[in-house]
Amino acid sequence: MAEYSTYGSVAVLQVNNPPLNTFTRHVLQALVSGLERAQRDPAVRSIVIAGKGPTFPAGADLEELLGTAAAPLLSNLRMVDKHVDTCQKPIVCAIHGTALGGGFELALASHYRLAVPSATLSLPEVHLGMLPGAGGTQRLPRVVGVKSAIQLITSGQDIKAQQALTLGLVDKIVQGDLLKEAVSFARSVEGRPLEDRRISQRTVPDADKVDEVVEATRKTILRKARGAIAPLTCVQAIQASVLPFAAGMAREADLMTYLMTSWQAAAQQYVFFSEREVRQWSHPRDKHINFRTAKPTVIKSVGVVGAGTMGAGITISLLQAGLKVVLLEVNKKQLDKAIAVIQKTLRQKSASQKMSQLTTTMDYSQLSDVDMVIEAVFENLRLKKEVFRKLDVITKPQAVLASNTSGLDIDKIAAATKRPDKVVGTHFFSPANVMRLLENIYGKKTSAETVATVMQLATTIGKVGVLVGNCAGFVGNRMLGPYRSEALFLLEEGVDPQDVDRAIEEFGFPMGPFRMTDLAGNDIGWRRRIEARLTTEHGPPPDTPALYRRGDRYCPLPDMLCLQGRLGQKTGAGCMMLQEAKDDLTENIYIRFRTDGSVFDLRRLLAHTKTLEELILDLLFADDCALLAHTEAALMSHHAPSMCNRYDPGSRTALPDPVVLQMIQDYRQEHGFKKRTISSQEIVERCLYSLINEGFHVLDEGIASRALDIDVIYLFGYGWPRHTGGPMYYVERVIGLEKLLRSLETYSARYPNHSHLQPSPLLRDMVAKGGSLAALGTTDSKL
Numbered sequence: 108m109a110e111y112s113t114y115g116s117v118a119v120l121q122v123n124n125p126p127l128n129t130f131t132r133h134v135l136q137a138l139v140s141g142l143e144r145a146q147r148d149p150a151v152r153s154i155v156i157a158g159k160g161p162t163f164p165a166g167a168d169l170e171e172l173l174g175t176a177a178a179p180l181l182s183n184l185r186m187v188d189k190h191v192d193t194c195q196k197p198i199v200c201a202i203h204g205t206a207l208g209g210g211f212e213l214a215l216a217s218h219y220r221l222a223v224p225s226a227t228l229s230l231p232e233v234h235l236g237m238l239p240g241a242g243g244t245q246r247l248p249r250v251v252g253v254k255s256a257i258q259l260i261t262s263g264q265d266i267k268a269q270q271a272l273t274l275g276l277v278d279k280i281v282q283g284d285l286l287k288e289a290v291s292f293a294r295s296v297e298g299r300p301l302e303d304r305r306i307s308q309r310t311v312p313d314a315d316k317v318d319e320v321v322e323a324t325r326k327t328i329l330r331k332a333r334g335a336i337a338p339l340t341c342v343q344a345i346q347a348s349v350l351p352f353a354a355g356m357a358r359e360a361d362l363m364t365y366l367m368t369s370w371q372a373a374a375q376q377y378v379f380f381s382e383r384e385v386r387q388w389s390h391p392r393d394k395h396i397n398f399r400t401a402k403p404t405v406i407k408s409v410g411v412v413g414a415g416t417m418g419a420g421i422t423i424s425l426l427q428a429g430l431k432v433v434l435l436e437v438n439k440k441q442l443d444k445a446i447a448v449i450q451k452t453l454r455q456k457s458a459s460q461k462m463s464q465l466t467t468t469m470d471y472s473q474l475s476d477v478d479m480v481i482e483a484v485f486e487n488l489r490l491k492k493e494v495f496r497k498l499d500v501i502t503k504p505q506a507v508l509a510s511n512t513s514g515l516d517i518d519k520i521a522a523a524t525k526r527p528d529k530v531v532g533t534h535f536f537s538p539a540n541v542m543r544l545l546e547n548i549y550g551k552k553t554s555a556e557t558v559a560t561v562m563q564l565a566t567t568i569g570k571v572g573v574l575v576g577n578c579a580g581f582v583g584n585r586m587l588g589p590y591r592s593e594a595l596f597l598l599e600e601g602v603d604p605q606d607v608d609r610a611i612e613e614f615g616f617p618m619g620p621f622r623m624t625d626l627a628g629n630d631i632g633w634r635r636r637i638e639a640r641l642t643t644e645h646g647p648p649p650d651t652p653a654l655y656r657r658g659d660r661y662c663p664l665p666d667m668l669c670l671q672g673r674l675g676q677k678t679g680a681g682c683m684m685l686q687e688a689k690d691d692l693t694e695n696i697y698i699r700f701r702t703d704g705s706v707f708d709l710r711r712l713l714a715h716t717k718t719l720e721e722l723i724l725d726l727l728f729a730d731d732c733a734l735l736a737h738t739e740a741a742l743m744s745h746h747a748p749s750m751c752n753r754y755d756p757g758s759r760t761a762l763p764d765p766v767v768l769q770m771i772q773d774y775r776q777e778h779g780f781k782k783r784t785i786s787s788q789e790i791v792e793r794c795l796y797s798l799i800n801e802g803f804h805v806l807d808e809g810i811a812s813r814a815l816d817i818d819v820i821y822l823f824g825y826g827w828p829r830h831t832g833g834p835m836y837y838v839e840r841v842i843g844l845e846k847l848l849r850s851l852e853t854y855s856a857r858y859p860n861h862s863h864l865q866p867s868p869l870l871r872d873m874v875a876k877g878g879s880l881a882a883l884g885t886t887d888s889k890l
């Protein structure tokens with residue numbers, strides 16, 4: 108637990124609790140015993156504390172901290188730090204790996220700190236809904252000042268060794284054998300006075316400005332916290348660092364107790380474990396196929412087909428993980444653009460080495476040797492099937508073929524090949540090199556080995572892979588459907604897009620549904636609705652009322668916006684007016700027909716033949732998916748010049764657009780909607796409860812195996828606020844299933860034609876029988 112040895116006058120205490128050397132009560136007791144022994148031994152004149160194996164202690168053991176042993180664990184940790192701080196013999200911490208949380212706090216309590224260049228230090232407690240409660244909020248500001256301490260503690264960011272040296276958090280960077288150097292360093296400081304080495308005895312350098320600093324940062328912290336209580340509580344604790352040390356520690360302990368007993372801390376700790384537990388996947392339909400039984404194929408090279416935004420992002424992720432990539436794009440201009448983006452992104456991180464792993468091509472035969480292909484072409488089934496047919500012929504028989512579709516049928520794509528067992532969905536989220544989620548979709552015939560391969564790929568490229576079943580929209584986008592519909596119905600009834608966005612953002616999302624659609628592109632859903640034959644252009648069947656489709660309520664407002672060329676930020680106008688110039692768009696006045704490579708001038712088309720609407724409809728319904736793919740470019744070209752004049756360049760701030768507001772008003776009038784005042788609570792409940800209700804359907808149908816899979820998808824792919832634990836956790840632990848059921852019953856009675864508000868049978872059943880979501884499908888949960 109803590110191995111004791113001596114090297115002449117130096118006692119060395121090595122924490123040995125693999126794999127991360129986390130502090131359990133027993134580890135801490137062993138440390139106290141070791142310290143006492145060293146203090147008692149007159150031959151010992153200095154002490155080194157280090158971590159055995161790959162790392163310095165990574166903090167308190169969370170499983171113990173969350174259980175009944177929390178109180179003794181915390182008090183033991185504070186006791187160890189006190190022993191260290193007040194020790195009469197110099198204590199040197201030798202840091203390698205990750206010195207996190209309580210581990211870093213122990214180092215701050217010591218008199219000297221040495222680190223290897225690759226070491227990382229941080230106080231990440233804020234991510235767990237807590238604060239650094241073993242003196243971190245009191246000692247860190249005494250070294251770096253209140254301003255930097257607020258920044259470091261409220262962000263929980265990593266501090267690399269070199270930065271730690273600059274900040275005065277470590278005394279020396281050691282290039283060679285850390286332990287040997289630490290022992291010799293300890294020997295060199297033996298007998299020196301220790302008073303000025305005790306951080307607890309120092310004063311905070313910017314103590315006189317503490318109120319000013321807090322006031323200046325409060326707004327930003329509140330905005331970034333999006334409803335989480337931990338960041339501001341951390342600030343309160345840091346503020347107390349200007350008090351005498353003992354008083355500050357007492358304040359820190361009180362605030363720590365407040366956070367530890369909050370539902371938010373429990374939710375964030377659930378998120379921490381869920382992020383890791385999704386790796387322990389099992390096939391939702393056959394539990395015998397799971398992470399233990401299925402063996403992944405080793406992937407060393409990957410082909411990426413399509414060099415659009417997603418293809419480029421996926422390529423960056425793969426290259427960053429050290430994989431070989433062959434990027435294929437049939438459009439030379441697009442390929443060049445992607446190469447420039449990839450180069451620019453990798454530039455900061457030894458680009459040349461990573462770029463050397465990249466081959467770019469316009470020729471499919473270059474994919475003959477790769478272990479796997481990820482298709483990232485335009486979201487159109489016909490086009491994807493065409494690509495898969497080609498890939499099936501060209502790639503080696505054992506290669507895995509993955510589609511980055513955001514909702515198309517994996518089985519239909521697989522049916523275009525003679526190897527459906529090797530076909531799988533890998534749904535990346537934009538920007539693909541930044542967003543952590545990878546939604547992996549198995550089809551009817553996908554083999555266990557293929558599933559294991561893409562789940563392993565997620566880990567390899569630093570993503571959180573979640574395994575889900577095949578249905579329209581899979582888990583994430585399927586649940587988003589009811590949420591978006593309800594947001595639109597709210598517009599019909601009287602609120603503006605900004606009201607909906609504000610309510611959802613106040614709940615904690617980074618963006619409300621309308622800003623999010625503006626960002627992603629209004630046309631994505633439009634195309635899907637066109638393919639499903641739902642839009643007005645096809646017209647509802649003769650006996651269907653105007654605002655209904657297939658027996659369900661339908662709001663055509665987004666289709667109307669798209670028809671006006673309001674495709675979102677890319678056209679400079681969506682639901683909102685965006686203060687962003689896109690003045691390069693005039694260059695894009697052409698449509699390229701991929702099939703024959705010829706270029707077509709849209710200006711000529713517009714001048715000679717048709718209105719814009721007629722042209723768009725022609726393009727959209729043309730039986731040629733390549734044409735469809737370029738409608739967007741046509742719209743951008745047509746609308747950009749007039750939009751440019753209305754925006755202040757350099758700002759992405761969404762402003763209400765009078766044109767859209769007027770359009771909604773006219774629409775209400777036309778369809779006889781009476782505008783009424785709607786509370787934020789109703790907005791949040793109707794949007795989020797319908798999304799969560801769909802989550803119950805997803806679980807019921809076995810599309811997701813566990814509630815935590817849904818939570819992780821929403822946390823890492825859709826910006827669901829982390830401090831609430833994810834949609835399913837939030838509704839079970841914070842709202843309560845019974846309350847959800849009652850609310851859905853109330854809303855569905857008021858809106859009987861909104862089918863997504865009808866409570867799911869699984870929810871009804873769980874409320875009736877007192878079931879628990881956490882227990883659903885979970886076998887060896889730590890929670």
Ligand SMILES: CCC[C@H](O)CC(=O)SCCNC(=O)CCNC(=O)[C@H](O)C(C)(C)COP(=O)([O-])OP(=O)([O-])OC[C@H]1O[C@@H](n2cnc3c(N)ncnc32)[C@H](O)[C@@H]1OP(=O)([O-])[O-]
Pocket residue numbers: 127129165166167168169170181184185205207208209210212231232235238239240241243380383384
């Ligand atoms: C008085 C106040 C005290 C103080 O202020 C409070 C604290 O110190 S709060 C603590 C502050 N410290 C933190 O917040 C550190 C949180 N930890 C991390 O950030 C990363 O785990 C770390 C960077 C260390 C390693 O990343 P990596 O190499 O990608 O590895 P990985 O992430 O996959 O983890 C491997 C396995 O270890 C497990 N596990 C991990 N940490 C803990 C833990 N503390 N405990 C228990 N278990 C832990 C993890 O679940 C996983 O288990 P499994 O069964 O294999 O799924």
